[in-house]
Amino acid sequence: MPQLISILAFVLLLTISVPQVFARTTPEDIFNERRETYETKRQTFSLENQKKLDLYEEEIKNLNKFISEELENNTLRQGEILNEYILRNDIPTVPETDGIARNLSDPVENARYWITYAHEAIAFQAAKNYMFGLSSEANIDRDIIVQIGALQNDIGILKGKVEKSKTALIQMLKK
């Protein structure tokens, strides 16, 4: 009997000590954690400054949305032009590959690749969130300006991608 109890106790101890399986940390988890820290810090600020932060967060969001939509319309138009070109020249559809093998020396494939690339980058930018650093309450103006600058910088990079896809499209049309 004591041996049986010992075995049972050992099995139970093993069950308890089974390590927990932790879920993989996703970008959403990281954002939520940052957001929680941000909200905690924001609530220590004066009501006036909290309202200011909320206002500029909304302004940055609106501006990002406005520009992203314009750039998206631009790339969608590029896609329409590409489709019409393919239709007019009766270019056969390239079979789907694994995404690694691409023939970018082919002007049509090159244009298609860069338009898709730009379009995806716009979707990523549109979903991007800008959170203020909140270094201290005295520095909120600087923190806000830093985030406006970050958005400006991101939009500049994004416009470069849209310009690149347009260039690829024009090169294809000129051939």
Add this chain to the structure above:
Amino acid sequence: MINAKSIIAVVFIAMLVGVLYVLFEKNFPGTPAAGESTYSFGEKKSAPVEVKPQEKSSLIKLPEAEGSPEPITGSTDLLKEAESLQMRDNSTYFEELKETVND
């Protein structure tokens, strides 16, 4: 009378209760404990949820979105159409917004 068997039995029951408690907590994380409010993972327990008003930009004036362009047809000059695709210079919006911060 307390003997070795009764001590082992008590320890065994205590461990069993402990195991059941741990398993119950692991398998039913959504079940609220007594006096505890329900909440989802990653959601703050203490801070009240603030509903922010959905407003359009009020500090800077953004232009109205452009209407849909003419559809591309068989007679459209594709090269001309592609070359006419322009991106707006947005730098003034950023500068205007930055200027409002210090006001």
